[in-house]
Amino acid sequence: MCTRCFEVSRRSLLIGGGAAAAALTTGIAEARVLPRDMVPLVGPGYKPTDKDEQGIWQLMDRAEEEISGSNLLINDPKLTGYLKDLIGKVGGPAAKDFRIYLAHIPDFNAMMFPTGFAVVFSGLLLRMRNEAQLAGVIAHESGHFLRRHMIRSWRDERRKTDIFAIAAMAAGVGGAAGGVYLGDYVQLAQLGTILSLFSYSRAMEAEADAMGVRLLAENGYQPLEMATVWEQLIGEETASARYRRKRRRRGSLFDTHPSPDSRLADLRISAAEVTEAGKAYDNGRERYLAEIASIRPMMLDDQVKLNDPGASQYLIETLARDGWNGLLRYYEGEVWRLRNRHGDDARAALSYAAAVAYPDAPADAWRWHGISLMKAGRSAEAKSAFGRYLTMKPDASDAAWVRQVIG
Amino acid sequence: MNHFTRLALACASGLALSACSSLGTGEYGYSSYALVRVRQVNVGDGSLTVTPPRPYNRHRAFLWSDVRDVEDWTLNGPYLDGISFVSGLKGGAYLIRQSKRADQQVPKFRSDMTPPEIVAMLESLYRVKGGAVEFRTLSLQPRPFLGTNGFQLDYEHLDGDELWRKGRAVGAVIDGKLYLILFDAARSHYYGTILPDFESIVASAQLRR
Amino acid sequence: MRKWGLALALAAAVPMSACVQTRQFADVQFTPPQGDYKLLVLRPDVSVGSLTTGGMVEPRADWTEQARTNIITALQTQQGGRGGKLHILERRSQLTGVSEQEVADFERLFYAVGQSIVIHKYLGDYLPTKRGKGLEYTLGEDAVRLGQRTGYDYALFLHAEDSVASGGRVALGVLGLAGCIVGFCAPNIGGAAQLDYAGLVDLKTGEVVWFNVVSASSQVPGIAFGDLRSPQGAAQMVDRLLNRMKPGDAIRRARVKS
Numbered sequence: 023m024c025t026r027c028f029e030v031s032r033r034s035l036l037i038g039g040g041a042a043a044a045a046l047t048t049g050i051a052e053a054r055v056l057p058r059d060m061v062p063l064v065g066p067g068y069k070p071t072d073k074d075e076q077g078i079w080q081l082m083d084r085a086e087e088e089i090s091g092s093n094l095l096i097n098d099p100k101l102t103g104y105l106k107d108l109i110g111k112v113g114g115p116a117a118k119d120f121r122i123y124l125a126h127i128p129d130f131n132a133m134m135f136p137t138g139f140a141v142v143f144s145g146l147l148l149r150m151r152n153e154a155q156l157a158g159v160i161a162h163e164s165g166h167f168l169r170r171h172m173i174r175s176w177r178d179e180r181r182k183t184d185i186f187a188i189a190a191m192a193a194g195v196g197g198a199a200g201g202v203y204l205g206d207y208v209q210l211a212q213l214g215t216i217l218s219l220f221s222y223s224r225a226m227e228a229e230a231d232a233m234g235v236r237l238l239a240e241n242g243y244q245p246l247e248m249a250t251v252w253e254q255l256i257g258e259e260t261a262s263a264r265y266r267r268k269r270r271r272r273g274s275l276f277d278t279h280p281s282p283d284s285r286l287a288d289l290r291i292s293a294a295e296v297t298e299a300g301k302a303y304d305n306g307r308e309r310y311l312a313e314i315a316s317i318r319p320m321m322l323d324d325q326v327k328l329n330d331p332g333a334s335q336y337l338i339e340t341l342a343r344d345g346w347n348g349l350l351r352y353y354e355g356e357v358w359r360l361r362n363r364h365g366d367d368a369r370a371a372l373s374y375a376a377a378v379a380y381p382d383a384p385a386d387a388w389r390w391h392g393i394s395l396m397k398a399g400r401s402a403e404a405k406s407a408f409g410r411y412l413t414m415k416p417d418a419s420d421a422a423w424v425r426q427v428i429g
Numbered sequence: 430m431n432h433f434t435r436l437a438l439a440c441a442s443g444l445a446l447s448a449c450s451s452l453g454t455g456e457y458g459y460s461s462y463a464l465v466r467v468r469q470v471n472v473g474d475g476s477l478t479v480t481p482p483r484p485y486n487r488h489r490a491f492l493w494s495d496v497r498d499v500e501d502w503t504l505n506g507p508y509l510d511g512i513s514f515v516s517g518l519k520g521g522a523y524l525i526r527q528s529k530r531a532d533q534q535v536p537k538f539r540s541d542m543t544p545p546e547i548v549a550m551l552e553s554l555y556r557v558k559g560g561a562v563e564f565r566t567l568s569l570q571p572r573p574f575l576g577t578n579g580f581q582l583d584y585e586h587l588d589g590d591e592l593w594r595k596g597r598a599v600g601a602v603i604d605g606k607l608y609l610i611l612f613d614a615a616r617s618h619y620y621g622t623i624l625p626d627f628e629s630i631v632a633s634a635q636l637r638r
Numbered sequence: 639m640r641k642w643g644l645a646l647a648l649a650a651a652v653p654m655s656a657c658v659q660t661r662q663f664a665d666v667q668f669t670p671p672q673g674d675y676k677l678l679v680l681r682p683d684v685s686v687g688s689l690t691t692g693g694m695v696e697p698r699a700d701w702t703e704q705a706r707t708n709i710i711t712a713l714q715t716q717q718g719g720r721g722g723k724l725h726i727l728e729r730r731s732q733l734t735g736v737s738e739q740e741v742a743d744f745e746r747l748f749y750a751v752g753q754s755i756v757i758h759k760y761l762g763d764y765l766p767t768k769r770g771k772g773l774e775y776t777l778g779e780d781a782v783r784l785g786q787r788t789g790y791d792y793a794l795f796l797h798a799e800d801s802v803a804s805g806g807r808v809a810l811g812v813l814g815l816a817g818c819i820v821g822f823c824a825p826n827i828g829g830a831a832q833l834d835y836a837g838l839v840d841l842k843t844g845e846v847v848w849f850n851v852v853s854a855s856s857q858v859p860g861i862a863f864g865d866l867r868s869p870q871g872a873a874q875m876v877d878r879l880l881n882r883m884k885p886g887d888a889i890r891r892a893r894v895k896s
Contacts, residue, residue: 091742128562327549328553360549362539397543460763484766509754
């Protein structure tokens with residue numbers, strides 16, 4: 023029954039949240055929204071005058087207060103400084119003054135609010151391969167409020183629910199909770215739940231895409247990277263579902279973004295449209311990888327430990343397109359080990375062995391390498407691997423156990 | 430193990446109320462908890478016995494949602510504290526029931542698991558089922574348990590309700606089956622206060638042959 | 639489980655007919671505070687929204703501000719009448735001597751304790767070891783430390799939630815039970831609904847010495863039932879919640895005997 027309730031905070035973010043939620047639609051193709059038509063409808067210093075919009079802003083303010091005090095934040099000033107600069111560039115006219123909160127949550131999401139703050143999840147940073155991709159997601163999100171989608175969708179939703187109460191509440195599990203007692207600020211402040219307020223129509227998503235592409239190009243980023251983000255996300259969902267022998271999850275990204283193909287196609291055309299001949303566009307890969315290097319091991323850890331082998335494997339392979347290293351080989355091994363199917367321990371052993379050959383192999387790789395060797399009966403090599411582990415991490419949490427095994 | 434049942438009971442409880450009677454049925458009628466008295470009791474599938482130092486509350490198993498080898502106790506309610514028993518979990522079995530088609534899954538127990546692998550299984554349980562966004566292993570050390578070489582794990586985790594919880598587990602693999610007693614409680618006040626109870630229960634634990 | 643789950647689970651208890659229910663639990667030895675005491679009221683969580691026909695609650699900033707002001711005034715009057723000194727914390731950073739993080743942790747622990755109290759005392763899923771024993775819940779040493787550093791004797795947590803039917807609303811059918819199976823317990827909302835609870839923590843011991851839930855609803859739309867937007871409505875809610883603080887069982891028995 024309510025065993026699914028805990029998933030509300032995780033998956034619903036993907037469903038009801040910043041990257042998502044389109045209303046029920048027919049299959050009719052819509053005309054592509056042109057990037058050049060996308061101009062911001064709000065400028066710096068905007069304050070709402072309508073009562074319902076004021077109400078929503080007040081909720082956002084209170085939500086920000088909760089978020090800023092949350093235990094779930096990563097407070098690394100270098101990292102948040104980097105994100106702030108980025109948001110200032112592509113977040114629209116007022117975004118230079120935005121506050122930015124980086125949340126330690128392994129899901130893909132980023133949210134921007136007209137009241138002046140943004141929240142980025144660590145799961146998003148893991149999945150981006152370069153700065154242009156991250157900028158693209160941020161630009162897309164800011165598109166939603168620059169085009170006043172939030173208040174528009176709220177008003178649409180309100181009108182629709184006058185007729186269809188149950189459907190409104192059932193629109194996304196997160197939305198269900200959000201739709202009933204919105205007066206609960208603490209509830210809203212749970213990172214991401216606030217987004218259940220907003221479900222964007224396909225037209226709005228198209229506008230946000232177009233605005234995003236335009237903002238990217240204007241700032242010298244490769245606009246095609248926005249389409250690549252989509253491809254990666256879809257690839258991940260497919261890999262995850264395929265592993266579990268399912269076609270697609272109910273409430274998966276597919277359901278909330280009908281016909282992703284047409285959206286991808288439109289993105290590619292729009293990207294081409296805003297690309298000026300002769301101008302250099304950057305994807306900022308090296309810079310991005312350098313900036314997130316400090317939290318990358320933690321993000322990989324969070325992801326792999328969720329034990330969604332299809333998705334994790336896909337992610338690691340995608341990141342490895344920029345080159346394998348000890349860290350990625352180690353986590354590849356972890357995916358096998360947790361997957362735990364017939365033959366996976368052998369696969370994991372191979373990955374650990376590969377990982378420790380690199381200079382950047384984390385200490386934990388040596389411990390798991392040791393355990394694999396131990397199980398294979400190669401005790402001398404196992405002892406040496408454990409010894410290496412303890413040298414790298416003399417006060418490891420399981421040092422007592424390892425020392426006992428070495429004897 | 431105790432986390433995911435809490436919501437089930439919260440929702441189930443909502444159904445139990447009748448119209449405009451006093452708020453809540455009070456403390457009579459059916460509760461999903463049964464009393465554990467201060468004497469030797471069988472836990473889980475019965476292969477393990479323990480003696481609590483004071484009365485405890487045992488969560489009654491729902492046949493269709495709980496694993497027979499796992500049993501949960503609490504003093505103040507599962508949000509604040511819990512002691513769980515795993516008695517003779519066989520290789521190939523899972524700690525909790527889950528759909529084979531769920532995207533994120535808790536890995537199954539294997540008879541040849543070393544303590545670090547059991548720790549990893551517990552960590553996944555907390556992350557996947559318990560909604561923990563952070564999990565820290567504080568220490569893993571050898572500890573005799575049930576007359577054999579076992580292990581003791583100390584850990585902390587931050588959950589979706591932004592509350593830090595702390596835990597200790599003592600376990601061993603005997604004849605390829607997992608025996609584990611796990612204590613998890615809010616880090617503020619509850620962990621420290623109830624830890625002596627846990628230690629007393631572990632000391633009293635015996636295998637029933 | 640988050641607070642919304644709590645509110646929803648409680649709301650599922652709200653029946654179809656108009657009625658007000660309050661139920662208090664107190665520590666056996668509890669005597670309502672009198673005389674010269676210092677009470678800290680933590681960030682009253684107040685919201686008033688407009689209930690649309692579809693069952694969505696539309697947040698209304700103006701109503702919420704009105705309600706907050708009224709509740710705070712009512713609190714000050716009510717507690718002033720008892721002789722205590724009251725400080726209502728509006729932001730976490732307003733408590734001198736204690737960091738924002740500590741206030742946040744304090745709130746979170748209280749939510750976990752509060753939820754436990756609601757589930758095991760109010761919703762009928764009782765814990766056999768606590769049966770008939772009044773309120774045996776504590777926030778522990780951190781609460782005592784907070785009391786020592788700030789000089790307060792008691793801390794009060796308050797949650798007040800009101801939704802008022804907008805014009806033309808028709809009572810919806812029973813969504814509640816169906817909702818419970820799906821994964822959340824949708825309340826059976828008639829016209830207006832009010833869901834308020836409060837917990838009092840004795841900062842000398844860290845124990846929750848008193849807890850009360852008020853839940854009111856009216857099936858007829860348009861009837862302002864203890865409407866928090868009006869000073870009278872707020873005073874009424876505060877009164878229901880706090881004024882009728884009954885002493886604990888042991889004290890009552892002692893009084894009866896004497």
